[in-house]
Amino acid sequence: MTLTGDLPAVPRMQSIRDHFAGVGVAQMADAAPEYVRPLRLPLQPRNGRPRVCGPAFPITTEDDMLPCLQALAAAPAGWVLLIHNLTFPSEAIVGDIFTASAEVQGLAGIVVKGAVRDLGDLSDIDVPVFSTEVTFVSARTTDRRAGQVPVPVDLDGVVVNPGEWLFGDPDGFLVVEAERASAVVTAGAMLRKREDGLKAAIRRDRRSVAELTNLSAYLDGTGQLGYVP
Amino acid sequence: MERDAFYKAMSEFIAELAEKRTGEPVTIVIGEDDNLFDLGLVDSFTIIQMIVYLEDLSGVSIDLSEHDLESFYTIHGICDLVQGTDAGSAA
Numbered sequence: 001m002t003l004t005g006d007l008p009a010v011p012r013m014q015s016i017r018d019h020f021a022g023v024g025v026a027q028m029a030d031a032a033p034e035y036v037r038p039l040r041l042p043l044q045p046r047n048g049r050p051r052v053c054g055p056a057f058p059i060t061t062e063d064d065m066l067p068c069l070q071a072l073a074a075a076p077a078g079w080v081l082l083i084h085n086l087t088f089p090s091e092a093i094v095g096d097i098f099t100a101s102a103e104v105q106g107l108a109g110i111v112v113k114g115a116v117r118d119l120g121d122l123s124d125i126d127v128p129v130f131s132t133e134v135t136f137v138s139a140r141t142t143d144r145r146a147g148q149v150p151v152p153v154d155l156d157g158v159v160v161n162p163g164e165w166l167f168g169d170p171d172g173f174l175v176v177e178a179e180r181a182s183a184v185v186t187a188g189a190m191l192r193k194r195e196d197g198l199k200a201a202i203r204r205d206r207r208s209v210a211e212l213t214n215l216s217a218y219l220d221g222t223g224q225l226g227y228v229p
Numbered sequence: 230m231e232r233d234a235f236y237k238a239m240s241e242f243i244a245e246l247a248e249k250r251t252g253e254p255v256t257i258v259i260g261e262d263d264n265l266f267d268l269g270l271v272d273s274f275t276i277i278q279m280i281v282y283l284e285d286l287s288g289v290s291i292d293l294s295e296h297d298l299e300s301f302y303t304i305h306g307i308c309d310l311v312q313g314t315d316a317g318s319a320a
Binding site for chain 2: 011012015030031032034035180182183184186187189190191193194195226
């Protein structure tokens with residue numbers, strides 16, 4: 001039996017996901033720096049799906065599959081399984097069978113600080129998979145049962161609590177407290193809209209960044225630096 | 230919250246934002262249809278403060294569709310959006 005703590009309710013899960021489809025973590029971090037915590041891990045997409053978001057379901061293991069299987073069984077649909085393998089270098093703790101199950105269960109993604117395998121077969125599975133390592137050496141141990149899943153994990157100084165939102169894209173990963181996820185992704189969407197306007201003006205009107213930001217006047221001390229539509 | 234009280238609270242909050250930015254006391258009169266971005270009172274980097282403030286004020290998540298984003302540029306639009314946000318839909 002696995003103890004599963006009371007999982008927090010996840011308001012507006014689909015709405016947040018929909019907003020994130022049109023926003024990058026860069027805009028979210030720019031728009032709301034005090035509400036995001038960057039995860040500075042060398043995570044790489046392993047099956048051609050470079051974007052993921054959802055409430056985190058974090059666990060730790062030490063090259064042991066049992067906590068991973070317990071977490072896979074307990075993680076709700078829409079959540080992101082976040083596995084921290086404390087052993088380095090890691091044996092592969094996620095592969096194609098594990099990920100196929102995650103897909104059937106409706107998980108939003110799998111993020112591993114550690115190793116995964118079966119990259120050729122993962123490409124056919126719709127669940128985004130990220131990891132810091134890859135190896136064909138699979139974890140074979142199933143000895144150390146997790147007392148409880150999920151649990152807070154410490155990823156190089158960034159503690160991720162169950163239910164906090166994880167957002168990842170090709171620019172990196174960040175964590176947001178659950179109650180601010182909607183606000184942060186909305187602020188990111190607004191910044192993106194302004195940036196899109198600036199980008200469109202550059203390309204449509206053949207105007208440079210210097211022109212659009214009033215750079216000359218600012219350098220001359222006769223104007224403010226800012227976006228001039 | 231009544232509309233007038235909402236306008237007053239929003240105006241005070243936006244003045245606070247401006248004071249934080251300038252480091253000086255700010256007295257401003259904001260028309261309900263003034264564009265807060267065009268006036269430089271709010272920008273893309275302070276919008277998060279306003280969203281968080283509104284969420285705390287109204288007790289619900291501010292959920293903007295792509296169509297709603299520009300409605301957020303005026304106090305009038307913001308009031309319409311917040312008052313149109315159904316608290317029950319946050320669950």
